[in-house]
Amino acid sequence: MDKTLTATTQINRLVVVGLGLIGASFAKGVRDAGLAHEVVGVDLNAQACERAVELGIADRCTTELAEACVGADVVMLAVPVLALKSLLMQLAALQLEHTIITDAGSVKGHLLQAAQEAFGCLPPLLVLGHPIAGSERSGVDAANPDLFKHHKVILTPHADTAPEAIVCVQKLWQGLGADVESMSVEQHDRVLAATSHLPHLLAFGLVDSLAKRSENLEIFRYAAGGFRDFTRIAGSDPLMWHDIFLANREAVLEQLDQYRDDLDELRQAIAEKDGRHLLGVFTRARVAREHFSTILAQRAYVKTMLDNDLVFLASPGGQVNGTIRVPGDKSISHRAIMLGSLANGVTEVEGFLEGEDALATIQAFRDMGVVIEGPENGRVVVHGVGLHGLKPPPGPIYVGNSGTTMRLLSGILAAQAFDTTLTGDASLSKRPMNRIAKPLREMGAVIETAAEGRPPLTLRGGQRLTGMHYDMPMASAQVKSCLLLAGMYASGETSVTEPAPTRDHTERMLRGFGYPVEVRDATAKVEANHELTGTHIEVPADISSAAFFMVAASIAPDSELVLQHVGINPTRTGIIDILKLMGADLSMERVHEVGGELVADIRVRSANLKGIEIPLDLVPLAIDEFPVLFIAAACAEGRTILRGAEELRVKESDRIQVMVDGLTTLGIQAEGTPDGIIIDGGQIGGGEVWAHGDHRIAMSFSVAALRANAAIRIHDSVHVATSFPNFLALCKQVGMHVAEEVQA
Ligand code: S3P
Numbered sequence: 001m002d003k004t005l006t007a008t009t010q011i012n013r014l015v016v017v018g019l020g021l022i023g024a025s026f027a028k029g030v031r032d033a034g035l036a037h038e039v040v041g042v043d044l045n046a047q048a049c050e051r052a053v054e055l056g057i058a059d060r061c062t063t064e065l066a067e068a069c070v071g072a073d074v075v076m077l078a079v080p081v082l083a084l085k086s087l088l089m090q091l092a093a094l095q096l097e098h099t100i101i102t103d104a105g106s107v108k109g110h111l112l113q114a115a116q117e118a119f120g121c122l123p124p125l126l127v128l129g130h131p132i133a134g135s136e137r138s139g140v141d142a143a144n145p146d147l148f149k150h151h152k153v154i155l156t157p158h159a160d161t162a163p164e165a166i167v168c169v170q171k172l173w174q175g176l177g178a179d180v181e182s183m184s185v186e187q188h189d190r191v192l193a194a195t196s197h198l199p200h201l202l203a204f205g206l207v208d209s210l211a212k213r214s215e216n217l218e219i220f221r222y223a224a225g226g227f228r229d230f231t232r233i234a235g236s237d238p239l240m241w242h243d244i245f246l247a248n249r250e251a252v253l254e255q256l257d258q259y260r261d262d263l264d265e266l267r268q269a270i271a272e273k274d275g276r277h278l279l280g281v282f283t284r285a286r287v288a289r290e291h292f293s294t295i296l297a298q299r300a301y302v303k304t305m306l307d308n309d310l311v312f313l314a315s316p317g318g319q320v321n322g323t324i325r326v327p328g329d330k331s332i333s334h335r336a337i338m339l340g341s342l343a344n345g346v347t348e349v350e351g352f353l354e355g356e357d358a359l360a361t362i363q364a365f366r367d368m369g370v371v372i373e374g375p376e377n378g379r380v381v382v383h384g385v386g387l388h389g390l391k392p393p394p395g396p397i398y399v400g401n402s403g404t405t406m407r408l409l410s411g412i413l414a415a416q417a418f419d420t421t422l423t424g425d426a427s428l429s430k431r432p433m434n435r436i437a438k439p440l441r442e443m444g445a446v447i448e449t450a451a452e453g454r455p456p457l458t459l460r461g462g463q464r465l466t467g468m469h470y471d472m473p474m475a476s477a478q479v480k481s482c483l484l485l486a487g488m489y490a491s492g493e494t495s496v497t498e499p500a501p502t503r504d505h506t507e508r509m510l511r512g513f514g515y516p517v518e519v520r521d522a523t524a525k526v527e528a529n530h531e532l533t534g535t536h537i538e539v540p541a542d543i544s545s546a547a548f549f550m551v552a553a554s555i556a557p558d559s560e561l562v563l564q565h566v567g568i569n570p571t572r573t574g575i576i577d578i579l580k581l582m583g584a585d586l587s588m589e590r591v592h593e594v595g596g597e598l599v600a601d602i603r604v605r606s607a608n609l610k611g612i613e614i615p616l617d618l619v620p621l622a623i624d625e626f627p628v629l630f631i632a633a634a635c636a637e638g639r640t641i642l643r644g645a646e647e648l649r650v651k652e653s654d655r656i657q658v659m660v661d662g663l664t665t666l667g668i669q670a671e672g673t674p675d676g677i678i679i680d681g682g683q684i685g686g687g688e689v690w691a692h693g694d695h696r697i698a699m700s701f702s703v704a705a706l707r708a709n710a711a712i713r714i715h716d717s718v719h720v721a722t723s724f725p726n727f728l729a730l731c732k733q734v735g736m737h738v739a740e741e742v743q744a
Helices: 002-009 021-033 046-054 065-069 081-094 109-119 163-175 185-212 216-221 225-235 238-247 249-271 275-290 292-296 330-342 356-367 403-413 434-442 477-487 505-512 543-555 574-581 626-635 646-650 655-665 695-707 718-722 727-734
Strands: 011-017 036-042 060-062 074-077 100-103 129-131 152-155 179-182 312-318 321-324 344-350 371-376 379-385 420-423 446-450 454-460 469-471 493-497 518-520 523-527 536-538 560-567 585-594 597-605 639-642 669-673 676-680 687-690 712-715 736-740
Touching: 011 021, 011 065, 011 163, 021 036, 021 074, 021 163, 036 046, 036 065, 046 060, 065 081, 074 081, 074 163, 081 109, 081 238, 100 129, 100 163, 109 185, 109 238, 129 163, 152 163, 163 179, 185 216, 185 225, 185 238, 185 249, 238 249, 249 275, 275 356, 275 371, 275 379, 312 695, 321 727, 330 344, 330 356, 330 379, 330 403, 330 477, 330 505, 330 536, 356 371, 356 403, 356 718, 403 420, 403 434, 403 454, 403 477, 434 446, 434 477, 477 493, 477 505, 477 523, 543 560, 543 574, 543 585, 543 597, 543 626, 543 695, 543 727, 574 585, 574 626, 626 639, 626 655, 626 676, 626 695, 646 655, 655 669, 655 676, 655 687, 655 695, 695 712, 695 718, 695 727, 695 736, 727 736
Parallel strands: 011 036, 011 074, 036 060, 074 100, 152 179, 321 560, 344 536, 469 493, 687 712
Antiparallel strands: 129 152, 312 712, 312 736, 344 379, 371 379, 420 454, 446 454, 493 523, 518 523, 560 597, 585 597, 639 676, 669 676
């Protein structure tokens, strides 16, 4: 083993057998990066050998396997899959005990079996691998040392593979810029059959099928982009692919059969003019393709969602001027998708918020078989399936950061015939779900949660829900909405009384869809046996997003800003009332009603704010706006006191603690209390603050910079995309200096 250990740190001789695209690219990459003292190429074709030396792919080349391999540290086999068996036999005869043997073949099960037969056992220095990279080009002339950069390489070590051999091969691939992962041989062959082998089969098959037809010349003359894109891979090496299909027969057949069933369904849909089926397949496929990697990683739905720390750099000063329209209301966007999906007929939504949270709701319903077109420029078309038309999702439904999706959806899912599991990101996984699980269970739902009522939630299907009256212990529109939605499926009446008024979008929208809701004082009531009918919804701009700019234009000197078409539902206007009490100069223009919701243009001018005691009754009406109100308080003269807002501790972050920490860092006197905060206005300084993955915290500190005397760096700002994807662009437009910090 001694020699192998040295090999992990220094490779003297690397032999690459097979100077096709993959082998030659590997050899050239290793040689260019100086990862081995000597790179020797082996190919049966003497011309390829000559060419490889000419192109600087290898130090020397030979047609003699034994001559190259005896005494080599690493041998890479890059030959067609079916040629591997005889190659392994030849290598076994050479008794290369100290040589690491690895390969780049697309099928691993077949190779493992061949190795077993050739060596009589699996050699510890055999490391099976497969780079997920390639091109339709082939041969030594196509060699590209960067072919593997940022591509995945899958290693499939067997149980007895020596760890140092794995490390050695891993380092080689990493040295070429690849990301190395490992998985079992079986999993590899299954995954590759679906993602690589099947599409190649289809491409080869389609081109051949068209070429065979008598009118083929005509067909190819008119073959444009779509045909070219789809069939690009039919230009790949036929021998290589012939081998792959024979070697991975079983896994490919399994994938092919499944695909054939789906193709039959598509055929039938066309024959029967079933447009909904076609639209369903196409819309789902389109999103799946756009968000493939993110869906796979169970992460985000929009690109801005990165794993690493996204820092907003907010430079001090600035004025806030102009006319803007902030994106659509998050609460209304969620509900439009939910009710649209459960309605009979089509619902057209305009002004939809294309943020992460609302996209998570779309994805959830797509997972349950609802055809949803868009969003495109805020337009979404939902093809409702009726109250009882949802289908079981293929797996757990991932709702990202969105508490609203998880809580409202639970009310619907508790009453379905099938089981569902709802999961979320790290922040959502810490948030309390017993507030909905408990009353839903009282109605007869069967719900499992993680410890202390946290997500994931599993809702068991096939339960009969019974209507009930529920006195909500906290003022929560999400809980109220969840129960009203469940109430549409429960026998008898379901009524909810709230301790203080909360947003009533669910009640309004249910009525908009023709579903009767009775609201008397603090109690909302529904009963089963009614239907939702598809409708048109115009989503107003989100007052919660507008709030950042209301505070911005109030605290920045010489500012005047008009926020267009903002939803001013009276259950949401706490921010306006509180700012006015603080002395803000806000006025509403063009107040009118759109689809059951009041909207207005809001004009904001700079003002000298003063500290106040925030009236208790306004707290639920401004529940999402407190982080930015705390910035207003920091800029106000005197003390601002908030009480009765313990709910802030269980939002996307503990908004009291996180704001106290940030404000204190910036030199503002701020003290948290169990249910609120006390802030003394003062001079805001610069510094580093953390948003803790909470969109509204990141945006609030961005606003604070308008009155800071130095820059504020806001860490962990990535979740701004959940509710306000174009926040930075609008900041720039009005004159604020906030930007993503470019990572070195
Ligand atoms: C929402 C209700 C509020 C709010 C959230 C959206 C809704 O949550 O904070 O952003 O759309 O119903 P609670 O119901 O937890 O107060």
